[in-house]
Amino acid sequence: MPTILPKDADNIPLPALRLKDGAAHTINVTASSARNTNAFDAETKIVSLYATGPVYLKFGSASVTATTNDHYFPEGVYYDVSIGDDKTGHLSHVAAIRASSDCQLFISEKH
Numbered sequence: 001m002p003t004i005l006p007k008d009a010d011n012i013p014l015p016a017l018r019l020k021d022g023a024a025h026t027i028n029v030t031a032s033s034a035r036n037t038n039a040f041d042a043e044t045k046i047v048s049l050y051a052t053g054p055v056y057l058k059f060g061s062a063s064v065t066a067t068t069n070d071h072y073f074p075e076g077v078y079y080d081v082s083i084g085d086d087k088t089g090h091l092s093h094v095a096a097i098r099a100s101s102d103c104q105l106f107i108s109e110k111h
Contacts, residue, residue, distance in 0.1 A: 017046055023109035029055050029096045033066040036107060039092040044109040045085055047094070050078045053103025059083060059091040066095035075103070080110070 006014050023044065025036040029051070039062065040047060049057075051073055058070040059081070073079070073096075083091040096105045 017110035019048075020044060020109040020111045025107040025109075027094075027096050027105040027107070028102070029053065029098045029105050030102050031098060033095050033097045035062075035064055035066075035093045035095040040083055040090075040109055041111075042090060044111060045082060046080050046110040047083055048078060048080050048108040048110060049073065049094075050106045051075055051096075051103055052105075053101055054099035055096045055103065055105055056099060057105075058095050060093060060095070061091075062093055064093050064095045066097040068097060068099070070097075072099065073105075 008014055020041065023041060027034050027036060052075060054075045055073050056066050056068050056070040057073050058064055058066040094107060
């Protein structure tokens with residue numbers, strides 16, 4: 001049966017995750033670091049990101065702060081990121097700071 005799911009190197013479809021109800025976050029990204037207000041659910045393993053402008057990102061705990069030395073994330077890209085699990089540890093927040101002008105970062109938890 002044909003599928004439109006992404007495939008791994010062995011051409012096997014990868015399972016798709018659902019958007020988690022009530023787990024959408026928006027960060028208004030400015031010249032000062034900002035993070036998601038509510039922590040990611042402990043069961044969430046993947047978050048999807050989309051920014052309306054270029055930003056720098058850093059994942060961590062409730063006190064995480066982003067700087068312009070952190071990971072660059074471009075405007076207009078939809079990207080999935082692992083935030084850990086029981087073995088590797090779970091990251092509860094993401095912080096962002098603008099690369100050029102104020103914008104928004106949209107975050108969707110998946111399960």
